Amino acid sequence: MLSADSRDGVLRLMEYLLTAEVYTKNEHLDIDDLPPPCRSLFMQGTEKPEVRRPVMVTEGLLKRVADPSGESLKALLKNPFVEFDTLNLQFHLTDMRAAAEWFAHHGGRERIESNPVLAYYIGGFDSLGIDYGEVRGQNPRFADSRIALESRIAAVMKKDEHLSEAMDLVLISAPEEIEQQMDGLVCTAGQEEVIRRVRTAIENRDFLREHRISEVGKLLFVGPPGTGKTSLALAISHELHMPVLEVRLSMVTSQYLGETSKNIDRIFDLAKSLSPCILFIDEFDFVAKSRISDDHGAMKRAVNMLLKNIDRISLVKSGVVLIGATNHPQLLDEAAWRRFDEVVEFALPDAAMREAILSTLSRSLDCDGNLAEVAAITEGFSGADLKMTLKEAVLSALMDGRRSVVQDDLDGAVLNIARRGVIRTCSRG
Incomplete structure (x- = not known):
């Protein structure tokens, strides 16, 4: 008699086996049809992340996801629709439809509802009423994953190894890693309107570029600490399916002030290389403060470099949404204010x-x-x-x-x- 954990383990192994066979036989299905656990199991390396057909389900592959005792793997082999090729050490299904029906009626419905590949093949069986389009729409996009982001970073570093110096200055998060989502925030009407405007600009980049309208997507978040500036910046990353590069200007300012300008250059170059993305600069007032209040020549050069880079970056041209955040707007000079096309207020809530x-x-x-x-x-x-x-x-x-x-x-x-x-x-x- 199988334990509950082992029965669940058999269903999990059968899901992998069914998914592999359905995905192999239906070439119009793509990587966004695979749920994240299947992607990571079937993917062959992260340098060029892809799931190649045919998907081979080997003994070693299933051992990675089977229970430590191996009880679920042994039970899987007793299933009449499962065959093990002892020569190639691979699992196959002898009757895919029969295996799918068995899976659907032995507790697999919940797994089908979160697996677009299985929803495509099994969703209509015996009036299960599972809609493939809905399941695919709820499946996390591969482009939002950490694996996809790491691949993009690796490609960028391969082209320009000097950008690796910028990696130590930023925190890069993939959309799937962002816990803060829009439905967990209470936004003002003005904040929601800004997000809609940015989304509209992204959807119409070609039109805006054609008409030379490029000063879009540079946002300055202004308000007291704790009012949600960082939370909204991160939630926008999740909402717009863009990785976010977080920068604290106090970290960029080197003890050797001559490096500060170079650090700023590197960060903006990295953002443009990883586009589409969000560049979120917290503590924006740390460097971009009134140049009258700081007589240090190196800091003045750093401020000028920051402003020049803001001028050169664009959502329309570069695919980068720039968000600056400050608790002290009075420290920003007029030149800094002019660089942003949207100033978003974060007041204490009523x-x-x-x-x-x-x-x-x-x-x-x-x-x-x-x-x-x-x-x-x-x-x-x-x-x-x-x-x-x-x-x-x-x-x-x-x-x-x-x-x-x-x-x-x-x-x-x-x-x-x-x-x-x-x-x-x-x-x-």
Whole structure:
């Protein structure tokens, strides 16, 4: 008698075997039809990431995903539709349709609903009612994966090894690695409108290029700390299916100031080489501050180099969305402001927005508190403060042996966060 884990293991192995055979026999299916676990298993190296036909399912391949005891692999061989070629050490299906029907009626439905290859072949069997188009639409795109990004980076480094110096100055994330998504944010109408404008520009790049309209997609995010500037920049990466290059200008400014200008050049060159992408520059005021306030010649040259690079980069021409973020807009001079075609404000949320943020953050929790009441007493709280408030409330409930948050937990959490704010303000004074 197979354990539940082993039965699930057999289904998993059968999914790989079925997927390989259906994918091999239907050449119009492409890598975006393969769910991520199948891609990583079937892919032959990452230098040129692709899944070649025919897909060979070897004993070694299945051992990589079978349970450590090997019980599921042994059980798979007892299936009447599975054949093992002892000469080539490969698995085959003797009757693909019969194997597919067995899979569908032995607990495989959930796997079919997340596997476009199987949805294409099995979705219509026996009125399962699984739509291939819907399943493919929900499948993560290969271009959004870390594997695809690593391949792009490797190709860029091969062409220009000098760009490797820029890799130490940025944090590069693939869209699939971005946890922050738009449905987890509460945006203002103005913020949502900017995202729509950027998406429209991306969809119409050829038209804009033809008409020499290139000053699009340079955004300056302005607002106090904790109001969501970084969160929205990362969520846009996920929303627009673009990798994001995160830069903190304080890290770019070398202790040897003469290197700062070169570092800025390298970062912008890397962004253009990896396009389409998002270049997110946090702490934008660190270098691009008023040149009147800094007499150091090397820093002035660095500021000028930054502004020149902003002029040269373009969503339309270069495929790069540039986002600068600052907590101190008063430090930016007029020349810096002029480089951005959109200035996006991130103000502290009002009561209605605070309630919406709390509702969004708590939607997966069992929360019996009055969120409107909490929103009313948290004037001056940022989105980050509200997130911390909810975390404190959850910890309070857990320490009391509960997994349901009540009003007392929320009230206590508000007091704790407010107290922290007072301490922080006093320490600055």
